[in-house]
Amino acid sequence: MSSVTRPAARRIAAAARPPRALATVAPSTNATYKLPVVRNEPNLHYTVNSAERAALKEALAELEAAAPFEVPAFVGGKEVQLGGERTVQPMPHNHQKALATFATSTPELTSEAIEHALAAQKEWEQMPFNDRAAIFLRAADLVSGKYRAKICAATMLGQGKNVWQAEIDAAAELADFFRFGASQCEQLYAQQPTENSPGVWNRSEYRPLEGFVFAVTPFNFTAISGNLVGAPALTGNVLVWKPSPTATYSSWLVLQILLEAGLPKNVIQFLPCPNGEATISLVDRVLEHRMFAGLHFTGSTHVFRQLWKKIGNNVDKYLSYPRIVGETGGKNFQLVHPSADVRAAAIGALRGAFEYQGQKCSALSRLYVPKSLEEEFFKVLVEEVEKISVGSVTEFEHFMGPVISQQSYDKVLSYVEKAKAAGGKVLTGGVGDNSKGFFVKPTVIKTQDPLSPTMVDEIFGPVLTAYVYDDAKFEETCKLIDETTTYALTGCIWSNDRAATVKASALLRHSAGNFYINDKSTGAVVGQQPFGGARGSGTNDKAGSLNLFARFCQIRSIKETFCPPTEFPYPSNLV
Template sequence: MSVSTNAIFKLPTVKNEPNFNYAPGSPERAALKKALAELEAAAPFEVPAFVGGKEVKVSGERTEQPMPHNHKKALCTFGTSTPELASQAIEAALAAQPEWEAMPFNDRAAIFLRAADLISGKYRAKICAATMLGQGKNVWQAEIDAAAELADFFRFGAAQVEQLYAMQPTENSPGVWNRTEYRPLEGFVFAVTPFNFTAIGGNLVGAPALTGNVLVWKPSPMATYSSWLVFQILLEAGLPKNVIQFLPCPNGDATISLVDRVLSHRMFAGLHFTGSTHVFRHLWQKIGNNINNYLSYPRIVGETGGKNFQLVHPSANVRAAVTGAIRGAFEYQGQKCSALSRLYVPKGLWEGEGKFKEILLSEVAKITLGPVTEFEHFMGPVISQASFDKCLSYVEKAKQAGGEVLAGGKGDASSGYYVEPTIILTKDPRSPTMVDEIFGPVLTVYIYEDDQFEETCKLIDQTTTYALTGCIFSDDRAATVKAGALLRHAAGNYYINDKSTGAVVGAQPFGGARGSGTNDKAGSMTFFTRWCQPRSVKESFCPPESFPYPSNQRD
């Protein structure tokens, strides 16, 4: 059924969602503590699949999503979505596409604007609590992710799609009207979302949906509950029930079978992915192998790993550089794609009283680890036993390569997956912890000669296959300019006198190239072009009625 829309609507002006501070005695702190207590008491929750507009309780063995700070208790359990269920999900999504695509943009946008208000208001405490308990974030990290950034993605997304739709041809010859319409992709989008950001999960389904696409969503097993909560909020906000199909699934053979079924479908139109470089490349190969089966060339959008750097110039403010390093490396236990793991410090700033090393080690010693329910801790647990083991194995690799552990290097997984904030000093700029992504609280320092600044810039650029984020601390503008040129392709997000993490929607669109992804810049208007198939329309008001041109006439 077509709908008449006899107006051009202007969306409300959007601004970044302010962060609550959760100070002692504040109402938001009380609300969050209440939500944490209620979720812990009620857990484990049973999370179903959602296919064909209804919840589907998958039979068979259930998988647990443990609480990383208390891994003996599960936040939720979920079944294994089968390839057969994936096929049903695809057909349900495709059946819903014509009506969803035809819905006026102002109505699609209203759903996501309402969802943003629900996230930042009614569900703020609950979604933060779910992210803290399920993904091991402390209160501040949950606030900037699950509340503020998720609301920002939905609000700015609506505004950016409005901006995109307004991009129209500027040239019209006499008697002709040229225009462009931005159709969704022909088929369905497959969203594969990570554990580390609730907001990324919401955006990976939200961005394609805003432009009229339908989706099949496979959330990370380690973020199943918060993903389910985001989905429920979207439904409450008015999202038609078949626009997004929700398929929880454990890692391993079950996921491989499900993914194979999805990627073999003729109407597969796009992959929206955040996760490891290895998995992304594997999925891309699968898509390439199936290319002759598809109706269209699928869009592939992915943000993957990083081996992010901080370069300190001899002119740098030492305390600012130390603070940037600590926050960049150890916030959320280093489990951000943008987290700092390579630190380059000039020899003249490193050793001595009041110098970089002394301040760094003194400040790191102040960091405490503990359960997310104890708000005073700067760090909590890593996400899983596998992550815990990987972090400590790389500490051993660093030692074997001649590295010196200056701080941390140990862990305790008896109740939660706790890894100490670890600092390693290396003399080999290409040692394992300078090259491989660890995704944990392990920072490796390399000391360079003061007169080797340009050479160090080149070293940074050539050390890894990644190019996600990086930063420089410098009070010498000429050196800052030189580094910016030499590191031009080393990071998709580059910070001057600021840490390597903390991109804000609308302010610093996020993404990297090389081994770090397709650099499509989530949080920007151009990002939405990836989820559209434009159609150019030319309308002639008085078309010619005779075929010859004037040049065809005889002299």
């Protein structure tokens, strides 16, 4: 008789057999969870001797000392170190120094990324919403806590933001997008049919898009980059992400935070790429794929229109009609009524035009001042603008830093010359210095031609052009504002006359997706002022609102009948 007992023999035999594959079981829960109540992330003030100021200075010093960082692609759940020539992401305030370098993502790598994303789709969309939401709620806490100083420092060094602009963007707004996004998804999923016939239960299922979403993100807001990938991912979509070349490092940090928060590694594929032919090749590979299901874009109107055309030309290739969501340019206005508080309106114009060097989609660039306030208004405006200091983002006292690149620097100054050639008068600024950083003085131009180049074209820099109108032509000026450009992103009116405010609001109804009364044209807050514009400014799907999440869902209506009929005649058939 063997010395091995029968139970032991069975254990040995079982151990020798290859393991059986586990059955795939969709997770389930017997509870309806309620997410924590969300609030806007408070802004830290970075006052002298504050803890947050010390932490940020330390993070800036550490990043500057360790730069340049080599940013890889992230495909198939792993970092991919690409060969070939590397593109430099310079520090705009000190362009001889690189913050990061990255290689070019090839069309072949793009195809591989798409297949990895599609392979991850089923598991990701089947993950219960509470678990997806938990990832983004944790990411928000990582942004607002552990990584706050680092992501603000990366945004300052790489994108030229001063400390306040980095704080409201990379810390507060990014955390807000993740937290409010989870809450808004919860609200969306709760929208269910209110009527049920006897014996019937109706319900709606919010499925992700069938395929993958392509996210193309801008340089000017780290938070927007996070939201462009975060919103589709929250609703169960998988993504291919092409970040802006001039925001590659902060975008890479956003991805690292999401992965640390528990995002499955194949949900987002990250493909850094320089502008030009390389990006065109990457985009073409994406837009030619049968399973391309959606575009989430923030950038220039020209590029967005080109992408839309390519999608239209490829529509016969796709399994579904792709969702196209885009926020593009703006030529935003401020209308001053004769009843306005002059100083408040002037400070609103200054902040709206020159915060972050005018490189916000919502930045003020067209100013309309009544003749009766001309002298007083421009006296205050010019005096205050000339107090603005321009300098390195590492020197906290500066209100303005650099523009993003040499190309931007050249464009801004070329438009100053165009304004002069069109008869405009430069009241202050109009000069720059790019010897170390891409610095342009805040510029105010007064024009007698309301259709001059700097009143019509988007410049995306610190140039504000003003036009003086006759007080008696207030309504005509409203119509002029509405018809001057193809854009319709933001606008504001400064007025203490309620009747005039109501009239302007009606006449300017379609000229801005975000309209402000006695406030500047910038500064939309997630959960408070959903952001986006129409006409040439985008699809107006409103980032920071429930509406955006519906764009990345396909709704399935489900009708369940508990006791279906067993005979075919209707009552009317009976005699």
